[in-house]
Amino acid sequence: MNLPTALPTDRAALDRALAMVAEESFFAMIDPVPADVSAVDGPMIGARVTFEGAFSGALNCRMPRALAEELTAAFTGEDLSADTAAVDDLAGEFANMVCGRWLTDVAPQWLFRLDHPEVAHVAAPASAPSGMLNGQPIWLELTVEK
Amino acid sequence: MKPLNILIVDDSATMRQFVRRAVQLSEVPVANVLEAANGKEALAVIDANEIDALFTDINMPVMSGPELLRELQRQGRETPARIVVSTDGSEVRRQEMEGLARWYVNKPVRPEVVRDVLNELANGIAD
Numbered sequence: 001m002n003l004p005t006a007l008p009t010d011r012a013a014l015d016r017a018l019a020m021v022a023e024e025s026f027f028a029m030i031d032p033v034p035a036d037v038s039a040v041d042g043p044m045i046g047a048r049v050t051f052e053g054a055f056s057g058a059l060n061c062r063m064p065r066a067l068a069e070e071l072t073a074a075f076t077g078e079d080l081s082a083d084t085a086a087v088d089d090l091a092g093e094f095a096n097m098v099c100g101r102w103l104t105d106v107a108p109q110w111l112f113r114l115d116h117p118e119v120a121h122v123a124a125p126a127s128a129p130s131g132m133l134n135g136q137p138i139w140l141e142l143t144v145e146k
Numbered sequence: 147m148k149p150l151n152i153l154i155v156d157d158s159a160t161m162r163q164f165v166r167r168a169v170q171l172s173e174v175p176v177a178n179v180l181e182a183a184n185g186k187e188a189l190a191v192i193d194a195n196e197i198d199a200l201f202t203d204i205n206m207p208v209m210s211g212p213e214l215l216r217e218l219q220r221q222g223r224e225t226p227a228r229i230v231v232s233t234d235g236s237e238v239r240r241q242e243m244e245g246l247a248r249w250y251v252n253k254p255v256r257p258e259v260v261r262d263v264l265n266e267l268a269n270g271i272a273d
Contacts (some may be wrong), residue, residue: 025254075254076163089160096158097253101231108236114205116157
């Protein structure tokens with residue numbers, strides 16, 4: 001089996017993975033980012049998933065903590081907003097699912113090992129969000145290397 | 147129908163809770179639902195309990211899902227029945243799991259999929 005000739009960094013595949021995970025697992029829709037998107041008011045949470053296989057890299061997913069709490073409630077059917085560990089865990093799983101979907105899309109013929117997500121409190125990036133999820137911004141940053 | 151003993155193996159507590167809920171919604175008779183955070187913990191649970199069905203993630207620290215399944219195969223265990231739950235929907239991953247697991251389902255597993263799998267398993271045990 002040949003190694004990929006080019007590193008798969010196309011944004012469309014990542015956006016597809018994000019939309020699929022949001023819709024299928026969290027019953028949420030990804031909307032385009034409006035021109036007048038406001039700054040995040042409140043704490044942010046970031047999850048980083050590293051992967052290794054035919055190529056290696058990392059996916060960083062950042063979102064307002066309030067969004068992570070909403071996703072946790074949508075996924076578990078319970079209000080776990082006060083449960084910091086559950087919200088952190090869900091943020092990591094969200095990133096894990098997006099990364100897994102993306103890898104399946106761009107390199108279906110290869111096996112990858114995904115490491116346990118690292119979750120931390122982060123600052124809002126200066127860059128534009130990747131999309132709006134439940135009306136709140138979400139950022140995905142992908143780094144890929146041989 | 148004999149109530150099933152089920153083991154859920156995932157490093158995410160939220161995902162274990164989600165599968166546990168799907169099991170409860172399946173309405174299949176269940177005796178116990180046990181949990182483990184990785185393959186090594188799962189082996190200890192399997193050694194100490196009579197497990198009918200094992201739901202396992204693939205990527206986990208300490209011992210991965212495939213490593214767990216290969217260890218069970220190496221030990222010559224026929225039970226528990228193995229269900230792999232993964233975000234990796236690639237054909238190559240499915241092929242890797244052939245012979246190691248009876249079912250392969252995409253993460254997050256849907257309650258109706260859990261119901262179908264457990265019904266098939268419970269009916270097989272009852273036969």
